[in-house]
Amino acid sequence: MQAPGSRSPARQGERPRLVVIGNGMAATRTLDELLAIAPDHYRITLLGREPGPAYNRILLSPLLAGEIELEQIRLHDRDWYHQQGIELLTGTGYQVTRIDRHRCRVQCANGQQIHYDRLLIATGSLPALPELEGLSPGGNPLKGVLGFRDLADVEQMTQAARAGNEAVVIGGGLLGLEAAHGLNCLGMRVTLVHRAPYLLNRQLDPEAAALLQRELESRGIRFVLAGRSRAVRHHTDADGADKVAALELEDGQRLAADLLVVTTGIRPNIELAAACGLACRQGVLVNDCLQTYDPRIYAVGECVEHRGLTFGLVEPLFQQARVCANQLAGIGTGRYRFTPPPTRLKVSGIQLFSLGELEPAATDSPPQALVYRDPAGGIYRKLLLRDNRLVGAVLYGEVADGPWYFELMRTGQDLSALRAQLIFGQACCERLQRTRPPVTAEEAA
Ligand SMILES: Cc1cc2nc3c(=O)[nH]c(=O)nc-3n(C[C@H](O)[C@H](O)[C@H](O)COP(=O)(O)OP(=O)(O)OC[C@H]3O[C@@H](n4cnc5c(N)ncnc54)[C@H](O)[C@@H]3O)c2cc1C
Incomplete structure (x- = not known):
């Protein structure tokens, strides 16, 4: 007998059912790509714990800062799902609580069970909270303590900014800085606590971090x-x-702190x-095809x-x-092959781009640094080269050449001919190549 509200296996001749768990950025992009190449391959059911259609999580930062509106961050509206024939089931009732691999079905918090022929897990990640006295007394989250992960966090931070003055952010990575900037824009007095001696220590060198x-x-x-944080102190509020x-x-x-935002990792x-017994280490293990150890189940994204x-x-x-x-x-x-992506910070008025190695580390073959500084203009550039190939870049203040450096690094070109001009960017190097006399046969030999 089937549970009430259950969806049964496909009958012969019917299209197979693809069930997607998580309605975030990776799931949405996978469906966009799938519909572009095989629009009729599956009946698709999309289950998401967060309410409503998917949104662009990256844009939570400018949303918090009041620089854009909620409607601008939606990836698709409800009509789109309808037009694509996707069954969109969202909200806490559609949080998937169990995957039954033997019967090929998932169970939702509201009791509904749904059969799958293929399953896509795209459950993203969760804030990694530090071990800190008083952070979650009795295992319960303390009022006024938030991560920065979803729309609900932004709504709560916005409310907190209306009611309180003092915000503390723990963690000086990209998320922490964007949270601090947003809360500052909302009028809170913000203090950011960072363990390392300089900001964005995984993305910048100390000099660029000092400018930032x-x-x-x-x-x-x-x-x-x-x-170093030692403890979170609390009091009993009016409620x-x-x-x-x-x-x-x-x-x-x-x-x-009227509000404490913890952005110490994910x-x-x-x-x-x-x-459900799928092989996992830090994340769900997938092969180069994004397939888990169960051939019916795929996984994408931060999970x-x-x-x-x-x-x-x-x-x-x-x-x-x-x-x-x-x-x-x-x-x-x-x-799938991993290519390291560049880093950008989304704080209005601040231009920052970094890529690859950051410092000439003490290795057998340390890279050589080319540096350009204009402290008065707030511009700093550092390129790291090994064997005349670009292995890292930090740009602050002026970043238009970032994508070009990214391409040079990705393709691993020999840059000896451009070395003297490289730090000045693409336009300068291209001008040089246009004006340089062609290489003669003897020179080439
Ligand atoms: C504020 C912020 C700013 C960012 N800025 C940048 C940036 O500038 N550049 C950049 O490259 N990246 C940025 N990122 C990171 C980027 O947003 C993530 O890499 C991306 O969203 C991950 O996509 P995902 O689909 O794997 O996870 P998510 O987008 O987190 O989606 C996972 C979804 O699954 C849902 N879910 C989880 N468990 C279940 C369940 N059991 N049942 C149903 N649903 C479930 C979750 O509620 C969530 O909606 C930022 C992230 C944040 C939070």
Whole structure:
């Protein structure tokens, strides 16, 4: 007997059913790609815990800062799903709570069971919270403590900004800086605490980070660098709830906080996959075709682990989506290979781009650095070359050449002929190539 509301297996002649868990960016891109190459291959059911159609998560930062409106971040409206024949089921009732691989069906929080012929897991990641005294007393989240992951977080931060003054952000990576900027734009007094001695220490070198810090300080954001959090203190608010009051640091500083945003990292959301016995390490293990250890089940996005890597930026996920769609469509020619994506910060008025290696590290063959500085103009460029090939770039203040450097690095060209002009960018190098006399046969020999 079937559970009430269950969807049964495909009858002969019917199209197979593809069930997608998670209505985020990787799932949406996979469906876009699939519909472009095989629009009639599947009956598609899309299950998402967050309410409503998918949105562009990247744009949560400008949304928080009040720079764009909610309607501008939607990836598709409801009509689109209808037109594509996709059954869109979203909200907490459609959170998938179990995958039954033997019966090929998923169970939702509302009890509904849905059969699949192919399953796509795209459950993204979750904020990784640090071990910190008082952060979640009794295992429950403390009022006023948030991650920065979804629309609900943005709504709560916006409300908190109306009610309170002091915000503390833990974590000086991309997310933390964008959260700090957004809250600052909403009128809160923001202090950001970062463990490392300089901001964006995985994406910038100390010199570019200092320029960034100076610019953000001029906008009113305060920084505590090399800061170690010790404990979160709380009090009972007017509603009788335990609410955050302050963050205490190991050096004894006490930072008052009406809102505490924790952006110390993410971890792949693998609970469902692990519980149904799919092989997982940090993420759900997939092969180059984005297939899990169960050939009926694929996975894409931040929930996966591919060749030992997990993911936190969209560019690799979009490449995964293309390969996965190709496989789901039965074409099966694509293979996923990771290409490191460049980093950009979405804080209005700040131009920043970084790529590859950051510092001439103490290795057997350290790269050589080419550097250009214009401190008064707030411009800094550093390129790292090994064997005359670009292996890293940090650009601050002026980043138009970023994509060009990215291409040079990706293709691994020998840049000896351009070395003297390389730091000045594409236009300068192209001008040089146009004006240079052609190489004679003797010179070439
Ligand atoms: C504020 C912010 C700014 C960012 N800025 C950038 C940027 O500038 N550049 C960049 O490259 N990347 C950026 N990122 C990262 C980028 O957004 C992610 O890499 C991307 O969204 C990951 O896509 P995903 O589909 O794997 O996961 P998600 O987009 O997180 O989607 C996963 C979805 O699955 C749902 N889900 C989870 N479990 C279940 C379940 N059991 N049942 C049903 N649904 C479930 C979740 O609710 C979620 O909606 C940013 C991220 C954030 C949060």
